[in-house]
Amino acid sequence: MAATLRDVTTYDLKLAAPLAAGFILFFVTPLVILLALSFQTDPQGGHYGLTQYVAFLGDSFSLGVLGSTLWLGVKVTVLTLLLGYPVAWLHQRSPAWARGLIMLLVLLPLLTSVVVRTFAWVVILGRQGIVNATLAWIGLIDTPLKLLYTEGGVVVALAQVQMPLMVLPIITALSRIDPNFADASSVLGAGHWRTFRKVILPLSLPGIVAGCLLTYAAAITAFITQSLIGGGQMLFMPMYIYQQASTLQNWPFAAAISIVFLVSVLVVVSIFNALGRLSRGYANA
Amino acid sequence: MVSASPNGPASPRGQTLLLDGITQRYGASLAVNEVTLDIRGGELVALLGPSGCGKTTLLRIIAGFLAQTKGHVMVGGKSVDGLPPNRRSVGIVFQNYALFPHMTVEENVAYGLDARGVDRATQRSEAQRMLDLVKLGHLGDRTPRQLSGGQQQRVALARALAVNPSILLLDEPFAALDKNLRLDMQIEVKRIQRLSGITTILVTHDQEEALSMADRVAVLSQGRLEQFSPPTEIYDAPDSLFVNTFVGSANLLGGVLVDSDRSAGRVRLDAGGLIETRAPKGDLRPGSRVTVCLRPEHLSVDPATGDAETLNGVVEMGLPLGATVVHEIRVGDGTAVKVSEPRIQRTDLLAPGTPVRLAPVAPRLASVFAAA
Ligand SMILES: Nc1ncnc2c1ncn2[C@@H]1O[C@H](COP(=O)(O)OP(=O)(O)OP(=O)(O)O)[C@@H](O)[C@H]1O
Ligand SMILES: [Mg+2]
Numbered sequence: 001m002a003a004t005l006r007d008v009t010t011y012d013l014k015l016a017a018p019l020a021a022g023f024i025l026f027f028v029t030p031l032v033i034l035l036a037l038s039f040q041t042d043p044q045g046g047h048y049g050l051t052q053y054v055a056f057l058g059d060s061f062s063l064g065v066l067g068s069t070l071w072l073g074v075k076v077t078v079l080t081l082l083l084g085y086p087v088a089w090l091h092q093r094s095p096a097w098a099r100g101l102i103m104l105l106v107l108l109p110l111l112t113s114v115v116v117r118t119f120a121w122v123v124i125l126g127r128q129g130i131v132n133a134t135l136a137w138i139g140l141i142d143t144p145l146k147l148l149y150t151e152g153g154v155v156v157a158l159a160q161v162q163m164p165l166m167v168l169p170i171i172t173a174l175s176r177i178d179p180n181f182a183d184a185s186s187v188l189g190a191g192h193w194r195t196f197r198k199v200i201l202p203l204s205l206p207g208i209v210a211g212c213l214l215t216y217a218a219a220i221t222a223f224i225t226q227s228l229i230g231g232g233q234m235l236f237m238p239m240y241i242y243q244q245a246s247t248l249q250n251w252p253f254a255a256a257i258s259i260v261f262l263v264s265v266l267v268v269v270s271i272f273n274a275l276g277r278l279s280r281g282y283a284n285a
Numbered sequence: 286m287v288s289a290s291p292n293g294p295a296s297p298r299g300q301t302l303l304l305d306g307i308t309q310r311y312g313a314s315l316a317v318n319e320v321t322l323d324i325r326g327g328e329l330v331a332l333l334g335p336s337g338c339g340k341t342t343l344l345r346i347i348a349g350f351l352a353q354t355k356g357h358v359m360v361g362g363k364s365v366d367g368l369p370p371n372r373r374s375v376g377i378v379f380q381n382y383a384l385f386p387h388m389t390v391e392e393n394v395a396y397g398l399d400a401r402g403v404d405r406a407t408q409r410s411e412a413q414r415m416l417d418l419v420k421l422g423h424l425g426d427r428t429p430r431q432l433s434g435g436q437q438q439r440v441a442l443a444r445a446l447a448v449n450p451s452i453l454l455l456d457e458p459f460a461a462l463d464k465n466l467r468l469d470m471q472i473e474v475k476r477i478q479r480l481s482g483i484t485t486i487l488v489t490h491d492q493e494e495a496l497s498m499a500d501r502v503a504v505l506s507q508g509r510l511e512q513f514s515p516p517t518e519i520y521d522a523p524d525s526l527f528v529n530t531f532v533g534s535a536n537l538l539g540g541v542l543v544d545s546d547r548s549a550g551r552v553r554l555d556a557g558g559l560i561e562t563r564a565p566k567g568d569l570r571p572g573s574r575v576t577v578c579l580r581p582e583h584l585s586v587d588p589a590t591g592d593a594e595t596l597n598g599v600v601e602m603g604l605p606l607g608a609t610v611v612h613e614i615r616v617g618d619g620t621a622v623k624v625s626e627p628r629i630q631r632t633d634l635l636a637p638g639t640p641v642r643l644a645p646v647a648p649r650l651a652s653v654f655a656a657a
């Protein structure tokens with residue numbers, strides 16, 4: 001009797017054991033090892049101390065790489081938001097058949113490999129690429145513009161690659177907004193722009209925050225796109241870590257900058273989360 | 286733009302509203318079919334009809350959310366056909382209220398004033414005045430989610446009225462409220478409507494609500510206007526069989542028209558007996574098959590006399606319903622007839638199987654329509 005009346009919201013913790021074990025083995029353990037490694041003073045082992053952190057934080061080159069990586073994330077996120085919000089809005093406003101089409105276009109990047117997508121951008125942005133060829137054909141330029149191996153190129157390519165991460169949460173947020181809100185606003189005398197600014201935009205904020213969070217996290221860690229489009233001249237954190245670990249075999253320093261990167265990302269994520277919590281107040285009405 | 290006093294001379298309230306031959310087509314189907322309603326300034330009109338009859342569609346056309354396929358909407362004698370919703374001076378209370386969840390109650394009420402460029406101080410004082418009108422002056426700082434259903438509805442009403450609209454539209458505003466609260470809010474809305482003198486359209490599928498609140502009721506069926514009359518006329522003198530059965534309950538009995546003139550008719554019922562009725566609707570000749578509608582309170586149950594020339598039957602069931610007693614009687618042609626009598630007059634329930642005779646409590650209560 002008592003068993004059948006059991007509260008269905010409580011579960012046996014043992015059921016979570018396999019997942020917990022996997023989590024500890026493959027996530028927590030490497031992280032602990034990484035942390036331990038970062039305190040080694042010398043690649044050949046030896047003492048423990050803060051040497052690596054002091055080296056990183058005292059080195060303007062390293063700080064520059066960290067700064068430009070975090071800043072790259074901001075630029076990509078802003079561009080993705082500016083391009084993605086209208087797409088999500090269009091999706092919300094379209095008839096059913098057009099919605100399917102828009103959704104397919106949005107999801108397409110997820111269905112192809114990152115490497116393929118990135119090489120497509122190499123073709124598009126290259127000296128003899130589609131953009132330069134078109135501009136030259138129209139007669140706007142004589143000599144090809146440098147698009148590949150520029151930060152602008154990296155930002156544009158990343159924005160395209162991460163677009164679904166921005167668009168999907170915003171579509172979800174927009175679809176949760178009662179269509180009567182827009183009608184109520186217009187009948188109270190507001191034009192389209194005011195309705196958007198005062199009602200639709202604030203109510204879609206939870207989706208914007210979620211989309212920005214995902215896009216940001218994905219953009220700053222996008223090793224392949226960053227290195228293929230950015231080329232050799234531009235260095236971002238993922239590549240920097242890779243060089244230190246693989247090429248220079250300086251594992252303690254690689255571990256230390258990984259930890260610094262991780263903490264920086266966590267700080268940014270917490271800020272987003274706080275914003276999300278503020279905006280969630282609007283969401284479920 | 287917004288006059289300070291509710292009935293100031295510059296107030297646009299109490300405008301006439303004319304729906305002139307409104308038709309709305311969705312593909313091949315007609316949601317609204319040639320509806321014409323001439324509504325007086327300050328009147329409260331209920332749009333009553335079953336689900337899907339086009340009530341909301343009509344409301345959306347008046348508000349400007351939807352452009353009608355055919356016909357004209359005139360407010361105060363001027364056509365508003367080309368105007369978008371934000372320039373129509375219409376107030377709406379939605380069924381789910383649609384209060385902006387990210388704004389306080391006061392911001393909600395001030396929203397329309399803000400959109401009209403009214404300055405902050407006036408916005409605040411005007412919003413406060415509207416909230417006082419709906420007796421929520423003390424709750425301006427709350428968010429809509431911190432309010433009960435009835436309070437949210439009052440806010441929605443205050444928000445709609447704050448911009449001083451010419452026409453107020455209410456789309457099933459009481460549907461989400463429980464019964465006691467609904468009655469309170471019906472009285473409240475009626476009070477505010479009287480006070481402001483604003484022309485109001487109330488959409489409902491609750492006939493009691495329509496009959497008790499409205500000055501006139503427009504009954505719709507499948508996009509067509511069936512009748513547009515004061516509540517008592519809708520109930521006592523329905524224009525069609527649909528109105529007769531949709532508003533209130535009715536017993537339908539088949540028969541043959543014996544004779545009729547402008548004020549009355551006589552029908553021989555298939556179930557037995559001759560009954561005096563109101564003048565038949567439409568062009569009916571003596572000898573035509575007709576349907577007679579008798580409301581349960583139009584009949585009384587009398588002891589059987591054995592006379593075959595009366596409406597005789599057998600009691601199937603008796604139900605005491607508070608102030609009334611309802612009997613279900615199986616009459617000669619097999620139809621079950623409901624009879625409702627005041628309990629003061631009938632203290633005892635009749636046992637099933639009792640043979641009885643049914644008689645109209647007064648002549649010419651029954652309505653007669655051509656047989657379907
Ligand atoms: N956008 C639309 N496209 C096609 N048909 C529609 C559309 N909106 C409404 N209809 C149809 O028009 C008719 C009238 O709908 P409407 O919403 O006005 O009914 P209603 O009287 O408000 O019903 P309810 O009491 O259920 O709210 C219905 O048959 C409905 O299916
Ligand atoms: Mg409706």
